[in-house]
Amino acid sequence: MESQNPLPYSDPKQAAHSLLGIVKELANEITPDNFDSNSVHLDSKLDQDLGLDSLARAELLQRTEQQFTLTLPTQTLAEIETPRDLLNAIFNAEQHPTSLKASAERIELPSASNYPDHVTTLQDLLRWHVDQHGDRPHLYVYQDADNVESISYHTLYQQAKIIACRLQDLGIGPGDTVAIMLPTCNAYFYCFFGILLSRAIPVPIYPPARPSQIEDHLIRHSKILQNAETKLLITVEQAKGLSTLLKLHVPALQHIVTTEEIKTLSAESVTSEQQHIGQAQPDDIAFLQYTSGSTGIPKGVKLTHANLLANIRAMGKAVGATSDDVFVSWLPVYHDMGLIGAWFGSLYHAIPLVIMSPLNFLTQPKRWLWALHHHRGTITAAPNFAYELCVNKIADADLEGLDLSSVRHCWNGAEPISPATMKAFTQRYQDHGFAPEAMTPVYGLAESSVGLTFPLKTRTPRVEWVDRQTMMNSGRAVVNSGKAVNVDGSETKVDQNINSLLDHSIPLIGLGHPLPGHQIRIVDSQGREVPERQEGELEFKGPSSTLGYYRTPDKTAELYHDEWLRTGDRGLTMEGELFLTGRVKDIIIKAGRNIYPQELESAVSQLDGSRKGCIAVFASANPKTGTEQLVVLAETKLEDEQKKQQLRDEIQNLSFNLLGIPTDVVELCPPHTVPKTSSGKIRRSACKTLFEENKLNAPQRAVWWQATRLFMSSAKPAFVRFRRLAADWGFACYMWLIMALLAPPVWVLVALLPTQSACWSVARWGARSLIKLTGTNLTIDGIEHIPTDGSPYLVIVNHASYLDGLVLLAATGKEHQFVAKSELKGNVFARTFLEKLGTHFVERFDTQKSLTDSRQLTAFADSPRPLTIFPEGTLYRMAGLHDFHLGAFQIAVEKQIPILPITLKGTRSILRDKSLFPRKGDIDVIISPLIKPNGSDWQATLALRNTARKVMLENSGEPDLTRENTR
Template sequence: MSPNSKADDRQAALLGLVGDLVRELRAKQNGSIRVSLDSRLEQDLGIDSLARTELSARIERGFATRLPFDAIGQADTVADLLAALAQESSSLAVFESSTAPAPSSLPSAEAPERARDLIDALDWHVAHHPDRLHAAVLEDDRKIVASLTYGELAEKARRVAAGLIARDVSPGDRVAIMLPTSIDFFATFFGVLYAGAAPVPIYPPMRLSQIEDHLRRQAGILDNAGARILVTMPEGLALAALLRAQVETLESVESYARLCADNEAPLPILRDGARTALIQYTSGSTGDPKGVVLSHANLLANIRAMGGAIGATSSDVFVSWLPLYHDMGLIGAWLGSLYYAAPLYVMSPLSFLARPANWLWAMSRFRATLSASPNFGFELCVTKIDEASLAGLDLSALRMVANGAEPVSVYTLRRFCDRFRRYGFRQEAMAPVYGLAECAVGLAFPPLRRAPIIDRVDRDALTRRALAEPARADDPRAMEFVASGLPLPAHQIRVVDENGFEASERQEGRLEFRGPSATLGYFRNESKTRALIRDGWLDSGDRAYLAQGDVFITGRIKDIIIRGGQHLYPQEIEEAIALIPGIRKGCVAVFGAADARSGTERVIVVAETAITEPAARAALEAKAQDVVRDVSGTVADEIMLAPPRTVPKTSSGKIRRSAAKALYEQGAVGAPGQAVWLQMSRLAMSGVNPLLRRAATRAGDILYAIWWWIAATLGYAVTWSGVMTLPGMRRRWAFVRRIAAITLAVMRIPVTTKGFDALPAKGAMLVFNHSSYADALLLAATLPGEPVFIAKRELASQFFAGPFLRRLGAQFVERFDVAGGVADVEALANAARSGRNLVFFPEGTFTRRAGLSGFYLGAFKIAAEAGLKVVPGALRGTRAMLRGEQWFPRRAALDVEIGPPIEPAGTDFVAILKLRDAARDAVLALCGEPDIDQLMKPRPIRRDA
């Protein structure tokens, strides 16, 4: 057969396969469906993320091949699928059993129990076993595309940190990370931490057709976070530029490769568990983003509590498909594995969605003991994997698979345990858990080796009286809830009623919690923070009841519908309607709408279907109404059958009921999607106002810089003239102080001083940190008397500076060898004996980045030999006003603080060293900048950890 004939046959087979799937999705429309190579999968054929899972399975079965995991996820048209098939040169069994041996076990390793932050934890592992495998990135269930040891992670992260510092990222800044599952993500996240900044993970777009909604949501998050830099993949740089137009604080968009520096740089050493380690934005945060601020102490407390609850050790193996931008994948899977030295095998969520069996087979091949997934992941495994593809699967090594991040369906839980029991999965390994971003990730876990507990409660008692009374065994209308376990160690959970009083056993109410993992609030959102925390307890936003120590979640407070005093639970109704033939599973939203006339809420159902024939739709609505009545005992006020892709979802597939309600209230349910070019145009237009504001801010900065330099130039000219003409050192210095103070006032620079009463009137050595060329201006405006500035010898020969400084009594010395010449030492000693204070910058020079460098010994040798007190002082704000290697000034508040004098303890070398170190420690404490004299190669580790 000719190549062209084979290609034609492949094209015909693919079109037939896609057509069959579309006809099943669009029952009753057989005659109107036309599938061509140009047909767009989502917009024309209604094949969304879940339908792509089915499409992937059919293509791989039909063509006996394994497509790259992103071939279907990223495909926009049928032609894209055909191109992916044409690139596959090998034809192999779709789910061929692995012949690769199980991974060799690693030697046992301890956890860094005394680590105070995540950097401590990583560096502890680097110090003890740098070559130990930390993480491996899987393309599918068998192919490792990249791996990482602890040493490699630290090395890569430090290079990222150096790149960030070179871009002026300072401790406390926020850096957004929009990267897929990759080694780049791991290195970038820790690189941000090494730089002292706070990472803000956000998810990358899955498909171009979703670009408008995606970028608008991310722009709101970036703006709220005040992110200075966005790190994304090279392919995303063009799209990320649109984000920059939307976010005024965003200074640059970088890729991991561009960010990595050639050499390491001094990194800040900030040993404080209270520092922000992560800002986690919760799903669905569109108009009012909620960024949960989590400290290093919060994360470590949660990791340790979860690890204790599940008995985590270095002998565990974690396999995950969870996205790294979400707390369950980021903290529960990755950082938990890092802490306990358990190897992590991680695949992209797209790999799982394209082929759910990848997750199961990866757990089997790598002998996973731990894993996790939201409920919908278990549902996909039940419904989208053929039995033939599971031959040889072995899940017997699993000790625990957490089922969390969304409500646990009893229906899904039972079917998963029943189906995979024959493949070694024990129901005791299924662990329904409860957690939320406001508590890092985990809050309640069931005891190990306990089968899931399902509680059947009386529907009327719960919905009308908020009592979870056990139902009769034969009650067909009983409601079922899954136990999510007990509070983690050191954490507490309570349920309160409408009046804020703690509820009794089996009394449903609002779940509140507290503990060491609890956030202190939302970033830059005081109103939401006030609503979150009451009397030390945090509001979970969930309704629940407690029974025999276990917590049972009944629903989200904002989602529960109150109709005529009866509580209706949307998820229960959604699950039941989704089982109706013709309704798309996972594509039903139920919510309440206020009814002013009745004073209660109306029940609204939005359900996706591809059916368009009027009679069939009417029958579908009638069936949905029957289901609502059977499940809840009431009827829906309105049932809207909408086309595919109508019901909004989060990135993890959860129904966004509030967004669906907003569409309903706007009359936009079922409105057709817009072309990508139109979305891009609207995004570009929406960025005009931020660009104009940015331009106005920039213009203001430029005008201020011009004004600053005019004031500085005129101030220096006037000062130079006065110093060169006035007689007497006292008059000259009084004139200098006056003009310097006026110059700073004209620049609108506020200046504060502190501790000047501790300053000796004469005969002392003053040592300051050196931050900027503006240091001299600030000291000239504030220091009393006639100080003697120690200047580098190069200035003596300058035409203007040399005579000017000599008239003020400055002494010129070799920059890095102040005490090298006998004449220099004698001249300085004589100046001090004459009653003047010496002013030194013992760092010798300054850099553009924040931090205190090492002090040279010369100044302290002079002080010791001349018996001068050493007075430490700190200058704050000058670096921000005029940074080194930069001539563009900024408005900044300036501050000078003087510390207590330090007496020399002798003239021997050891005494001089102690004098220098004591002065430097004092200046470091006063200036508030990091200590950059200590490099992070390797970072100091406490061996007792």
């Protein structure tokens, strides 16, 4: 192919000059303030010297391919360490336009007839698929950029059995841990299940980015291997020579083997399938998921077979997964999102999984999209930065003919999500068939297997714009009037322009509701649950929850808060949906890894030229990559620029040696720049603000002024927290005082008054007084829908709080016939009060007695005082509408009288189930039009129930939690 310009690699010197120009340009973009073009030469280290991380090197390869009109092998990203390495790769590459061969084919498999709902372990899951459809393709593994090899369930099982037997020959037995340090390849899947079939515990760890890093990489991961007491490591050939060194660091390690060595086994041995090891149990540890950190004490999340299967089933239910789906993934299989979400999820639901190496994606992001096109992928997932790459790093010419119309779920998770990135991706690829509602922000963490919250219905991403100052000062989310700027590009009318909106608002992204069977809650610093729209720490529980960290009891103890597990994230809920606002600790997420700033800060403090204890490491959003960048802010007394550059280089090298990745920005500043608390702790959030507002080099003020400002800035957050805590306690005490003052006279009057109408008048006065005196804003919508002609009707109400009955007393102006649980008859005070108001009691637990009580209620349905029923039967702490018992609807059909649905909003936030700590809040009462029964049979009862439930779901804005127990 001819080029308009002379080919730059026809002359080695010209090629080198051209390549160095590309490198300098990119390095200057990454670190514009610290860049020295004279420091870039052919033998410069891309990591240590130039600060190019994996994403930056991927960008370097793309620019090189474009400039030199060629395609480099995928492995180039993992092999190059210097510009000279890249130059050699250029001379070895064939010249042709960078294009993707359309060799992949559409996947069309027959639907699976049933699903393994009864299996209890991963081993049983694979065997079930082998028995049901062993020859059905399960995996489509990209061997390189273009060639795909399929693996059936039968092949996976047979290869895994070979490895299991070999592991037993090497002394591996039930409960032993075996580490896998392999790239995405066929052998990875064989080895993982081979370990499971031997009843050992797989420990996935990520492989080194480049062969030359193996020694540092293994030493860095030796703490993981020590904690896991790993007996055997399956790895790449290059690591074999380091076995002696590694065994010195990991005393329990007995063998380091390659995939080729572990598959070497005689056919006779394979026939003796593990007869002596017994069957795996649901509560056995299935594998250890180590949180991606750096040099700190590693935390291996213990995930049992029961945990994993519960999570997979819940996620499948949430997204409606079927065997007709096709999952396309480039996510690493040592990471929970790729391992559990992509592989195990596909395995369970008989979904073909198309998987490629992360290097395939990073070097050419278009390969991911074209894989979705060719295989007609319906489900995929990636962190936010991947969508950013697809927006900015793919040329329009490379998208000609691309069709993404088959994609129905494009999960976005594992790192902070950018509304701008989602909008840009959606807008760019909408013309290529991408549906705006396919973009699906989700939330999860390893401690909950992988998934925790998913949107419960297909929709465009929900982005709420909340007032910035209110959020910062009180932690309360007050939605801005201009919030309705949709991610799909459409705009609802706003009261101000977008620039003003951004200046005064913070975007919060809806991450969905808890998976079926799971719960979340937001708690304050005292561990009490807060109302909706109030920020706090996110906690969770459910069948996917880990039992703790492997051989780290102190960390496990920190994880638990009674029966709940701490996430380390801050957030809030709106209508039960999760919105994250930040992190409890200053953890930095970089390239899918968790980085703990204290480690790097401590190490940098030891360098000559830096001021000990005056180093801040924090994350700052990088608008170019859509991910977080790692920033080191270091105080120094050095003034000579050459010495300062030397210190920057040392910090860069230290970061790489300690964390395995370079820093994005090294900012040197004069003494007293790094803000600290009064006790001397680094204030990283303040450092981040100074950095992002470009105020690090502002003129230094007098010491007394700095001290005053420091005191004021430190005192303000403490004062805000104290004020919020005092306000919460003050309101709770005040409300109980008002109740204590109102309850006795109201109870006495109700107990003594002779007529029911008089009792109702007193009770109504008490309820309205409580609402008024506590400053609760009660809004009633639809009061005109209450019949006034005296004709009979039934009232059904959602049950959210202990306050629901009082709210109905105050809001409707009607005398109700409440239906209450029979347990209340055991309390003389409650029984006396309720009986005087004409309440009927129904048995809940004795089926025969419950049926008799329900039938007796039919006799009271003709009264002008409406029979009022909470069809959920009880109240729940978590937002959502639960199952409706059919009694009320059966009565309505039998008597042919209409139902009046009343929806209560806000009572749950004021006083939740199992809580005696009231919170200030507002209450909405929505009275819907009457619903008349259509027919007199069983189907009419169901139809009436379904219609009423649909109305109440729409009015409440809460999720549908049918058949879930979320108390």
